[in-house]
Amino acid sequence: MVTRSNSTNGQRRDFLKTAGAAMLASAVPWNQARARTSEFAGQSLQVWSCGGLAEAFMQANQLYEERTGTTISYTGAFAAALGKSLLANGRTEVFAGRVLELAQKLRSAGKMVFFNPLCFTQYVMITPKGNPAGINTIQDLARPGVKVVLAPDASPPGGAAVLKLLEKTGVKDAALANTVVQGSCVQEIMTSVIDGTGDVAVVEKRLTRIPNFQGQTEVVPLPDNQQPPPPLPFTIGMMEDAQNPDLARDYIAFILSEQGQACFEQQGFIPALSAKGQELVEKLGVKDA
Amino acid sequence: MPEKKKSRLILFRRTVQGGMLLLLGQWSFYGVFRCPFAVPFLNCQSCPVITCSGRITSLFWGFWLSLPIIGLLFGRAFCGWGCPGGLLSQLSAKVAPFKLAGKNAFNRFAPYGKYLALLTALVLWLVLNNPRWAIPIRIGEFMNSIHLTFEHANTAWLIRSLTVLAFLAAGLIFSNLWCRIACPTGGLLELFRRPVLFSFYTTEQCNNCNACQGACDMGTRPAESNCTNCGDCQSACPRDAIQFGRPNSK
Numbered sequence: 001m002v003t004r005s006n007s008t009n010g011q012r013r014d015f016l017k018t019a020g021a022a023m024l025a026s027a028v029p030w031n032q033a034r035a036r037t038s039e040f041a042g043q044s045l046q047v048w049s050c051g052g053l054a055e056a057f058m059q060a061n062q063l064y065e066e067r068t069g070t071t072i073s074y075t076g077a078f079a080a081a082l083g084k085s086l087l088a089n090g091r092t093e094v095f096a097g098r099v100l101e102l103a104q105k106l107r108s109a110g111k112m113v114f115f116n117p118l119c120f121t122q123y124v125m126i127t128p129k130g131n132p133a134g135i136n137t138i139q140d141l142a143r144p145g146v147k148v149v150l151a152p153d154a155s156p157p158g159g160a161a162v163l164k165l166l167e168k169t170g171v172k173d174a175a176l177a178n179t180v181v182q183g184s185c186v187q188e189i190m191t192s193v194i195d196g197t198g199d200v201a202v203v204e205k206r207l208t209r210i211p212n213f214q215g216q217t218e219v220v221p222l223p224d225n226q227q228p229p230p231p232l233p234f235t236i237g238m239m240e241d242a243q244n245p246d247l248a249r250d251y252i253a254f255i256l257s258e259q260g261q262a263c264f265e266q267q268g269f270i271p272a273l274s275a276k277g278q279e280l281v282e283k284l285g286v287k288d289a
Numbered sequence: 290m291p292e293k294k295k296s297r298l299i300l301f302r303r304t305v306q307g308g309m310l311l312l313l314g315q316w317s318f319y320g321v322f323r324c325p326f327a328v329p330f331l332n333c334q335s336c337p338v339i340t341c342s343g344r345i346t347s348l349f350w351g352f353w354l355s356l357p358i359i360g361l362l363f364g365r366a367f368c369g370w371g372c373p374g375g376l377l378s379q380l381s382a383k384v385a386p387f388k389l390a391g392k393n394a395f396n397r398f399a400p401y402g403k404y405l406a407l408l409t410a411l412v413l414w415l416v417l418n419n420p421r422w423a424i425p426i427r428i429g430e431f432m433n434s435i436h437l438t439f440e441h442a443n444t445a446w447l448i449r450s451l452t453v454l455a456f457l458a459a460g461l462i463f464s465n466l467w468c469r470i471a472c473p474t475g476g477l478l479e480l481f482r483r484p485v486l487f488s489f490y491t492t493e494q495c496n497n498c499n500a501c502q503g504a505c506d507m508g509t510r511p512a513e514s515n516c517t518n519c520g521d522c523q524s525a526c527p528r529d530a531i532q533f534g535r536p537n538s539k
Contacts, residue, residue, distance in 0.1 A: 051426075054339055054428050074428060076339075076427040077424060077425065077427055078424045078425070081440075085441075184418075184421050185337070212344070
């Protein structure tokens with residue numbers, strides 16, 4: 001569930017009174033939308049998102065379908081590919097992509113009507129169960145004998161983001177020297193660590209929540225100042241092709257509601273609605289100017 | 290072979306093929322149209338595509354581990370009885386005007402293409418670590434996902450997939466072309482043809498009339514190259530010289 005401490009709730013209320021009004025300016029608040037759900041029964045909505053969000057969206061879509069009687073036609077794949085399609089002749093009604101610039105590009109091309117911050121990714125270290133190499137900090141990747149797993153050729157930002165993180169923390173050269181697996185897919189990293197081929201890898205936290213991998217590794221958090229530079233944010237926006245803008249707005253409002261955002265937190269993301277999410281919204285300027 | 294026995298065998302085989310289509314059909318479909326890897330069906334344990342049944346680990350490993358056992362017991366029977374692609378080829382063969390059953394250079398050398406395909410697949414898998422050649426569409430609508438996969442795949446993936454589709458389509462003209470000359474799995478199973486324990490074979494009654502070859506969609510004879518142990522030839526033999534069992538016991 002989304003964090004609900006008193007301080008967080010206070011911050012959230014403050015935010016919703018001020019910046020929240022702007023954040024959801026184009027979307028119908030979910031509490032109002034709930035009273036009108038029946039009007040969307042039997043209708044369908046096409047939603048595309050970055051593939052990394054697929055598990056969270058599948059869960060959220062099911063909740064929305066149950067509540068409204070709407071059918072969500074959902075596609076989840078590499079955001080840059082979907083974005084490229086949308087900038088050409090691809091059509092969808094709602095798009096949730098990684099990389100703020102992509103949303104801005106779609107806006108300036110007149111393909112997207114508005115967007116909101118959705119959530120943020122975060123990176124963690126993973127080790128085989130029991131953490132046999134005793135990995136506690138990012139500096140441990142530079143220790144002689146530690147077997148590091150990387151996927152430099154993985155689809156962006158997978159490989160590149162981790163290399164930037166290693167560079168930022170000053171362990172890149174030593175970690176590269178310790179690398180035993182250089183894969184082309186972030187999911188391969190998980191299997192290489194689970195089966196003990198490697199002692200440690202840096203991955204997006206979402207990967208540790210995928211059903212195939214959940215509970216099969218130890219997860220060692222990385223502090224905020226060691227997170228890689230963007231692209232960390234995901235946005236969600238209504239496209240010009242939305243057949244029923246009211247339905248699209250209602251759906252987006254649900255995804256940005258506490259119930260919708262909880263699905264994203266459960267899958268390892270930082271929800272935009274949370275205190276930490278709001279901090280990142282401001283810090284990274286995830287706003288539809 | 291009595292007509293009743295023949296129709297029972299065909300019905301049994303079609304039933305088995307139908308069951309295998311239910312079990313492996315979706316996986317096969319994804320392998321051709323949506324698997325992002327160079328060689329499909331080998332990286333299911335770490336594939337990002339959510340909706341593909343190959344992600345079920347037991348099916349993935351169970352399939353590959355069972356193939357050599359099936360091969361040793363029954364040779365290429367998987368091709369004739371279990372492979373969804375094989376079923377598609379067999380159905381296409383019913384309308385194919387060219388059976389490619391004669392003795393000529395093409396029919397003699399083209400089947401070696403299977404081994405070339407197998408070698409290529411092994412190099413891509415074991416040497417090049419089965420690279421990812423397409424953007425995985427993790428989940429999506431049927432046609433939309435195929436469209437997106439083709440739209441964002443690289444040239445190598447397009448060549449790989451269009452080659453498979455071209456061979457399957459050519460099966461409407463040339464009987465079982467894919468299975469006979471291009472399928473790497475067929476090439477793998479063909480290696481078990483000589484040590485196979487059980488297969489259809491010709492007895493001493495055989496007078497080489499080649500009626501069996503005429504009835505065979507693969508254009509072959511029992512226990513010879515490309516025989517998939519389907520049993521279609523048995524009822525075609527006028528001398529009842531085709532039996533099933535241990536070939537070396539004839």
